Amino acid sequence: ELKVEQNPLFLSMQEGKNYTIYCNYSTTSDRLYWYRQDPGKSLESLFVLLSNGAVKQEGxxxxxxxTKARLSTLHITAAVHDLSATYFCAVLWRNQFYFGTGTSLTVIP
Amino acid sequence: SAVISQKPSRDICQRGTSLTIQCQVDSQVTMMFWYRQQPGQSLTLIATANQGSEATYESGFVIDKFPISRPNLTFSTLTVSNMSPEDSSIYLCSARGVENSGELFFGEGSRLTVL
Incomplete structure (x- = not known):
């Protein structure tokens, strides 16, 4: 079974700082997705990464x-309070999506 | 992208009763899935909803407890049967788009509380 691990699980960071969330997975896949979930809400798609070396940026x-390292990163630049949410990565493997453990991000003023 | 409407958005149910959640997609999709999410946890796949045939269940989930229908490409239902407090959770309908990205879209979720 595919395992998808994220770290850290919890992240508290100050506004204006940079940080990276890591997503490791245990088998070969060239499709990885990042989602954001606000408290009490559903999942919102952030990024779709479809090949090795893919890089996407939004704000x-x-x-x-x-894909060779089986690793995806989500880098946060100059964090703002609006980025506070839980972030999930998901790997597509054999037509199923396997979700990471999630990273709960809190941005402190 | 696909817009997924899910209802009810929340409900409070009595032990031993059953509840059906409906999921409607506004555009053509390929696969539909049902997930469960406990508070503060990640998503757990319950089953893949197959059009016109029995759903494919993940380990730990059975048809008698979670019957699923998908009579056409854009509509699916999940029933939580004979509910117990352990079934209190958020149930999420999702669908995979037809675009090359194969992106997975989610409904707003159904928050069930079983007393």
Whole structure:
């Protein structure tokens, strides 16, 4: 069974700082997705990474994929309070999506 | 992208009763899935809803407890049967788009509380 691990599980960071969330997975896949979930809400798609070396950026968030290392990163630049949420990565394998453990991000003023 | 409407959004149910959650997608999709999410936890796949045939269940989930229907490409239901407090959770309908990205879209979720 595919395992998807994220770290850290909890992240508290000050506004204006940078940080990276890591997503490791245990088998070969070249499709990885990042989602955001606000408290009490559903999941919102952030990034779709479809190949090795893919890099996507939106605002203060940038995601990348290294399929050889089985690793994806979500980098946060100059964090703002609005980025506080839980972030999930998900790997597509054999037509199923396997979700990471989630990273709960709190941005402190 | 696909917009997924899910209802009810929340409900409070009595032990031993059953509840059916409906999921409607506004555009063509390929696969539909049902997930469960406990508070503060990740998503657990319950089953893949197959059009016109029996759903494919994950380990730990059975048809008698979670019957699923998908009569057409854009509609599916999940029933939580004979509920107990342990079934209190958020149930999420999701669908995979037809685009090359194969992105997974989610409904707003159904928050069930079983007393």
């Amino acid at each position: 203060r968030l940038m995601a990348s994929l290294d």
